[in-house]
Amino acid sequence: MADLIRVSTLWPPVRPRSIDLGATTHGLLEAVGLIREVDLAGSFALMPLGVLIRDRIEAIIRKSFVEHGFGAVMLPMLQSRAIWESSGRWQVYADAEALFRVVGRGEEESACLGPTSEEISVVTVASDLASHRDLPVRLYQSTNKFRNELSPRGGLLRAREFEMADAYTFDADRGGMLAAVEALNAACQSALTRMGLPGVLTIPADGGDISKAPSTEHVVRSELGQSQFVECPNCAYRADPDVAMAAFPRPDRHHAADADAQTAKVMAFGCVRGGEELVVSVVIRGDLQVSHRKVAEVLGASSIRTLSEAEFRACFGVEPHTLNPAIAASTSNEMLFDTSVADLRDFTTVSPLTGLIHGANWGEGPLLDQVTPERPVTVHVADAGLWCGKCGEGIFESHRAIELGHVFELGDRYSTPMGLRFVDREGRHAAPLMACSGIGVGRCLQTLADAFRDERGLSWPAQVAPAQVHVIVAAQGEEAERRALRLQGVLAANGVTTVLDDRDVSLGERFRYAWALGLPHHVVVSTRTEDGVYEHTDRAAGLSQDVTESDLLKILSGVG
Amino acid sequence: MADLIRVSTLWPPVRPRSIDLGATTHGLLEAVGLIREVDLAGSFALMPLGVLIRDRIEAIIRKSFVEHGFGAVMLPMLQSRAIWESSGRWQVYADAEALFRVVGRGEEESACLGPTSEEISVVTVASDLASHRDLPVRLYQSTNKFRNELSPRGGLLRAREFEMADAYTFDADRGGMLAAVEALNAACQSALTRMGLPGVLTIPADGGDISKAPSTEHVVRSELGQSQFVECPNCAYRADPDVAMAAFPRPDRHHAADADAQTAKVMAFGCVRGGEELVVSVVIRGDLQVSHRKVAEVLGASSIRTLSEAEFRACFGVEPHTLNPAIAASTSNEMLFDTSVADLRDFTTVSPLTGLIHGANWGEGPLLDQVTPERPVTVHVADAGLWCGKCGEGIFESHRAIELGHVFELGDRYSTPMGLRFVDREGRHAAPLMACSGIGVGRCLQTLADAFRDERGLSWPAQVAPAQVHVIVAAQGEEAERRALRLQGVLAANGVTTVLDDRDVSLGERFRYAWALGLPHHVVVSTRTEDGVYEHTDRAAGLSQDVTESDLLKILSGVG
Structure with missing residues (x-):
């Protein structure tokens, strides 16, 4: 922009007294004319002063990645169905209705708008990768991504089209990949800190659709956020509730018991392992939630879902709320006992015929005489109120957070199915091991606005001010x-x-x-x-x- | 990028002796590792050194527009079907199969990837436009556009996904719009010149799908180009052949006659004017082409197309090559005589019964006694070999060119159908008058490469060098x-x-x-x-x- 910006020439026009200082942060960004929600719900246009902030954020992120050895590229946003099918993700994203599918000539859905760029980075690198001497590869870009969010909201925090600064790495071995993960985390942290964001935390998290391996979220605490983490006030251990180590039970310091906490409930899931469909039952204490991720990890399953009511009845012959451990044990392909029920005594369970049964104990009585929790596993969500699994001394508190960056260890999740190969030092063909990261550029903008706003309006740190x-x-x-x-x-x-x-x-x-x-x-x-x-x-x-x-x-x- | 770029760390790896210095320019860009064609045909990734060139080109364009009073915005690329239907262009682009249509939830094609941004700029401005005091509006952006080219080729010259630096203006009256067109042309010219491009020419052109009003192309001559213009070697008048004024005929200096030049042929078209379908016949000399654009302009038609053979037979009752002026005159809704046939003497025409008829003259003989070319109009394409219509002294030469920029006068073509209104000085609701421009960023990159390459390779002007x-x-x-x-x-x-x-x-x-x-x-x-x-x-x-x-x-x- 020019050295002189006259307010009278700004678009949108600044109107007297139209700024509601009590608005949400994205409302305030709209009110001062930095962004506009236009056309499709969850689509935003950046206005001139907003573009200047975005430019500075993007430059800070790029500088941080370049300093960590990344080269800036620009990969296509329009990507073929073929590459998304070769990674196996076309169906996953299409089932979740998160993919914007694209029709070119005729009626065929032959392409999509990239929600992320793992596939297109693999095919880009494939053009040139020959031997281990070509590795490592470190690529960075900042382009728009597209996700068909069911209910886009929170302004730039969850938009359907959004700019993501993403990076992809390719290494010859696990040591290289772990170094890449470290570089990605360092670059993310450096970028977020340089923008002036206070209180950026790293949280061990869940790779979601991107990867089954552990991942790291870079977050700031905020009630606006749609992420959650638990934190131990004693040892400061933090993690995603689907990942956190929760110690449970500690009989000497038992969680304040209510009726649900004295109940052993049974949940059933459909899992896919090695291409085979399994029905899996999980016995868990009544007040706790089953973590899909933890169940999948224990079983080595590639996917997990809740059974529909019809499937449930067909499988067990009873209504969902009347399934008890004995019926589940005789019918399921796999049966898991969460650590929360291992030491339960005189608990409540259910019979499809007589309803609730109180005072039950494992291995006793007509219903449970054949059922004992052998090798219990920790598959409950580490919610607030549970004991910290790291120090065993604190009780988890739960916080909402905005996920600004996310670093994923990908391994050969994409390179193997997509056939990306190099000749290693021993002359053998091998799949490079990948990692990746993404930083939401619009999220950073809005989070900065939120972190520094006060009763008189916005207040931009000098390093990102327009x-x-x-x-x-x-x-x-x-x-x-x-x-x-x-x-x-x-x-x-x-x-x-x-x-x-x-x-x-x-x-x-x-x-x-x-x-x-x-x-x-x-x-x-x-x-x-x-x-x-x-x-x-x-x-x-x-x-x-x-x-x-x-x-x-x-x-x-x-x-x- | 860092202050030091080590060739050993570049992606793609630079391989000894793999550079073919005789390749096409986009082949050379690939060979030195600046771009890669990846995934879909006509999709390109920019590699790190290519991104650095693109950054400099983009910065030069932005600076030129900002200096001419434009504010940089970023508008969504994913755009709703609703706004493309409100302008009437969904069907036009879909019929031409140029639109990438997008399916979100369900099976409905509810959105598209913007091939241009007239519609989205109108809805963006609509959020804030109230009165004439808010005008003029001058917006600039540089984002990717998407066109489903049937045969993408020429590297970055015709890609399916490409970065376009586009600008949109909104004014209260015609004087304002013309000033905006001037600013757009000046900014385009300034940007292209600053990049170091030699020989940038402005060519009066045809607005195509964007606008019916005259437009200006900013081009450089190149055999790689897919545009064409004619130029008079005498007075240097230049224009698109569909726009150029060609003087014809000049009986004293007649175009070297061949058999076709002594023939009056009849072409038939289907036109839409005021919602009504017309059959229009055009009598033109046998060696000339009918300009659809010129016919539409003469008739005030909103669209024009060639009749299918079946339509032709149903309408005229004869085979296409046997249609003569007499049959055409009795059957068509409108009949046009091109200036090229007005003064023809002893020419050749055709009869469906007896075949070719030589020595025919207007108003004479059994076939043409009722047919005279009244009020002839110039509707032939101004091809090479015709006389310049400006000076009347030179014979047009034809040149191929790369269209780098294009400035369009839009008037109320979008604002009226899309309901964009403001309150004018007299308190009445009025539609703002628009103009726009686009510069192809990748085209500039490749054209610069082409203009400066020599027998040893590429040679970047300092202002855009990576x-x-x-x-x-x-x-x-x-x-x-x-x-x-x-x-x-x-x-x-x-x-x-x-x-x-x-x-x-x-x-x-x-x-x-x-x-x-x-x-x-x-x-x-x-x-x-x-x-x-x-x-x-x-x-x-x-x-x-x-x-x-x-x-x-x-x-x-x-x-x-």
């Missing part, structure tokens, strides 16, 4: 105008872009907009002070003082 | 290595990025790659010269000299 200085002319007449333009010339010569509010509205109105927009420095030009002296306000600190031009340049050179 | 200096260490051992890294440090401190060829290959091989890649400056570090003295080669000029460090910095500061 401009450093907001100039307000507090006097009328040519003299003040002349002073303002001279100051702007001096700032421009020093590489500083100025936003000048040249609207014909009240002074109060112009101050209101300056505080709401949140550039780091406000400068008031008036005829109250002598020529060359200005009132400077530090937006974040809220402090004002009269400064000379050279003072002002000194203040500005310390930042941004 | 780095300024290519360093080759011509001696082995620590001393040469130390000198190279010290030089790189000095260059980095002066803001100059260095490409250092650190591969373990022959010196000849490294020189070959340096010439093929085409950075503006080559510096050889050896122990032949004293410490601090280097051999500098100007890549474009091919001249070498020994220089000191300070000489080198002086040479570099003159450029880029």
